[in-house]
Amino acid sequence: MSFAPDAARGLRHVFVRGLTVQALLGVHAHEHAQPQRVVIGIDLAVSDESAPSHEGPDTLSRVVDYGVVAATARRIAAAGHVRLAETLAERIALALLGDARVQRVRVSIEKPDVLPDVTSVGVVVERTRF
Helix, strand or coil, X not given: CCCCCECXXXXXXXXXXXXXXXXXXXXXXXXXXXXXXXXXXXEEEEECCCCCCCCCCCCHHHCCCHHHHHHHHHHHHCCCCECCHHHHHHHHHHHHCCCCCEEEEEEEEEECCCCCCCCCEEXXXXXXXX
């Protein structure tokens, strides 16, 4: 699930996929005591001032840095116990909207080790500036 870039609207797509962290996440007692593997996916619709017809300067300062995006998600996931995957996703999404260039954000939270007969369980949330 991802956002498409849209030159006419001046948007680019920035993403971080498969960010794996250890987090205290869940409602069960064992999830309070023991961190578990959580996989985070992030898609951003980011303002592109050079779209639709120009190339912008080749400088990091003009773009949303996916290293910063990943570090933000890691920091939030490590901040302490969260009961709901939805809450963790919302916290990450709202933090990323703190950059005025980010117009929309979609965050997925997957818990791959919860049920023995499924690949993963989780949630996807989307938040928007428009």
